[in-house]
Amino acid sequence: MAFLSCNPNVFVVGGDYQLVVMCEELGICTLCVGGEVFYDTVDGILKTQRCHKFVLPQSVLDEAKGYSLTFAPLIEKKSYWSTHGEEQTVSFSFRPIEKTEEIHAIYLADIHDMYDKALTPARYFGEELDLLIMNGDFGELNREEDFVRLLSFLGTVTRGEIPLIFGRGNHDTRGKMSENLTEYIGTEHGKTYFDFTVGPLSGFILDCGEDKPDAHEVYGGFNCFEVFRHQELCFLKSLKPAPRPYFFAICHVPFMYSGAMTGEFAIMPELYREWGRCVDALNPDFMICGHMHKHSRLVPNDERSLFPHGYPVAIASAWKSVEGETLPRLSFSAITWHKDETEISYIDEDASVIETFSYPTRRALR
Numbered sequence: 001m002a003f004l005s006c007n008p009n010v011f012v013v014g015g016d017y018q019l020v021v022m023c024e025e026l027g028i029c030t031l032c033v034g035g036e037v038f039y040d041t042v043d044g045i046l047k048t049q050r051c052h053k054f055v056l057p058q059s060v061l062d063e064a065k066g067y068s069l070t071f072a073p074l075i076e077k078k079s080y081w082s083t084h085g086e087e088q089t090v091s092f093s094f095r096p097i098e099k100t101e102e103i104h105a106i107y108l109a110d111i112h113d114m115y116d117k118a119l120t121p122a123r124y125f126g127e128e129l130d131l132l133i134m135n136g137d138f139g140e141l142n143r144e145e146d147f148v149r150l151l152s153f154l155g156t157v158t159r160g161e162i163p164l165i166f167g168r169g170n171h172d173t174r175g176k177m178s179e180n181l182t183e184y185i186g187t188e189h190g191k192t193y194f195d196f197t198v199g200p201l202s203g204f205i206l207d208c209g210e211d212k213p214d215a216h217e218v219y220g221g222f223n224c225f226e227v228f229r230h231q232e233l234c235f236l237k238s239l240k241p242a243p244r245p246y247f248f249a250i251c252h253v254p255f256m257y258s259g260a261m262t263g264e265f266a267i268m269p270e271l272y273r274e275w276g277r278c279v280d281a282l283n284p285d286f287m288i289c290g291h292m293h294k295h296s297r298l299v300p301n302d303e304r305s306l307f308p309h310g311y312p313v314a315i316a317s318a319w320k321s322v323e324g325e326t327l328p329r330l331s332f333s334a335i336t337w338h339k340d341e342t343e344i345s346y347i348d349e350d351a352s353v354i355e356t357f358s359y360p361t362r363r364a365l366r
């Protein structure tokens with residue numbers, strides 16, 4: 001792993017994988033899967049940045065069950081006779097989701113830079129972990145090192161060997177490097193909202209952007225999320241998810257929940273109602289959210305909801321303050337897709353189970 005800053009990460013976007021590689025220095029990197037070479041290129045020019053991204057159909061990596069990365073450090077890029085150092089290659093195995101049930105995922109959100117606190121719960125399923133879901137508010141972005149820490153954490157959990165679904169939270173839009181986040185994660189042509197399929201799972205991930213109006217003084221006029229949310233509504237209106245046995249939605253902010261959309265956070269109520277109509281028409285088995293730092297569950301058409309929804313909502317990450325300690329105790333969720341229901345367990349920082357509940361698979365409605 002000499003040239004890598006951390007393990008690679010295999011992001012799921014649509015029906016593709018987007019493999020992100022963070023290197024220790026600038027250079028050329030190529031990916032080889034089953035004898036096929038993939039390039040990180042801008043219209044034929046190989047990129048020479050630290051971070052490289054490769055897009056490939058899931059079927060290619062699922063079949064090969066492994067990949068290798070070759071890196072050559074940049075010596076000098078010039079008009080003629082550019083030079084690079086000696087090539088190094090490193091290989092990883094990959095385990096696609098081939099199961100049809102008993103699929104295990106760990107759901108993390110609201111880590112807010114406290115990565116160490118998420119490692120024990122992330123290991124809840126041990127070697128049986130099939131998928132990592134990271135749903136926003138990992139931290140604010142002011143230095144390149146913030147991306148290295150993010151990718152390093154994700155790569156520690158996935159070891160570069162299993163897929164991961166990644167969504168943005170409101171805090172991840174903050175800081176002078178936040179406009180560069182999409183270079184380091186999987187996106188649909190730069191968009192942080194998209195649908196996905198992986199094994200027998202399909203779904204979509206939404207991004208509310210910031211939680212206060214664009215004109216709020218703390219943003220200083222640097223945001224235009226109101227336009228972004230309208231673009232996302234167009235995406236939702238045209239979304240035709242691939243049919244799979246299990247179908248779910250992910251969104252950092254529970255935009256239907258009166259507890260979230262209150263006071264200065266009660267933004268764009270009509271737009272979010274429209275989002276709600278679209279999501280309801282898609283009939284996910286459930287939506288999983290974060291943001292509140294408190295576990296909550298909304299039943300279908302919950303009395304605390306701002307508009308009707310036929311699917312349940314789990315707010316599945318939490319903080320708890322501990323007397324005498326500066327940092328809170330974090331909790332996340334372990335998810336298992338059984339044949340006809342999805343089981344979710346809230347798990348504490350020490351990986352002990354706090355509470356378990358299940359949602360029926362609503363495939364008859366789709």
Ligand SMILES: [Fe+2]
Nearest residue numbers: 137169170291
């Ligand atoms: Fe948040």
